[in-house]
Amino acid sequence: MLPTANAYSSFAAKDIGAEKRFYADTLGIDVNELYDGQLLELRLADAKRVLVYVKEDFTPATYTVLNFPVPDIDTVVDGLAARGVVFEHYDGFGQDEKGVMRGRGPLIAWFKDPAGNILSVVEEA
Numbered sequence: 001m002l003p004t005a006n007a008y009s010s011f012a013a014k015d016i017g018a019e020k021r022f023y024a025d026t027l028g029i030d031v032n033e034l035y036d037g038q039l040l041e042l043r044l045a046d047a048k049r050v051l052v053y054v055k056e057d058f059t060p061a062t063y064t065v066l067n068f069p070v071p072d073i074d075t076v077v078d079g080l081a082a083r084g085v086v087f088e089h090y091d092g093f094g095q096d097e098k099g100v101m102r103g104r105g106p107l108i109a110w111f112k113d114p115a116g117n118i119l120s121v122v123e124e125a
Helices: 016-026 073-082
Strands: 009-013 030-034 039-041 049-054 064-070 109-111 116-125
Touching: 009 016, 009 064, 016 030, 016 039, 016 049, 064 073, 073 109, 073 116
Parallel strands: 009 049, 064 116
Antiparallel strands: 030 039, 039 049, 109 116
C-alpha cells in the first residue's frame, strides 16, 4: 500500500520567515511559503520536498534532520562559510578546522538553521 507513496519529511521551526530567508537566500534552495506563512516547502532535486511547519513551543532536535549530498564537500563548505554559515564542531568526531569529519565514514559537516535544526552536507562516494 505505501511502498509507492511519494513520501516526504518535515520538521518544525518557530519563525518561518527566518527559515525562508536562510533556505532560499543562504542555501539557494527553491522555497514556497504556504498557508499564510504557516508552512514552508523546500523544493529539492528530483521533485523531492521537505516541509517546515510552525510550532510555537518548538525545541530543536539533537540529531540531524536533513542531509544534503554534495560532490565536493570542501567546495560546498567553503561556499557556505562565505555566506555566513557556521559549521558545528563536536568532541570526538575528528573534524578539521572547517568542521569536516574525516576518516570515520563519509566526509560530513554539520550546521544549523535559524531555528537550531541540525543539517549536514555529506560528500557522495
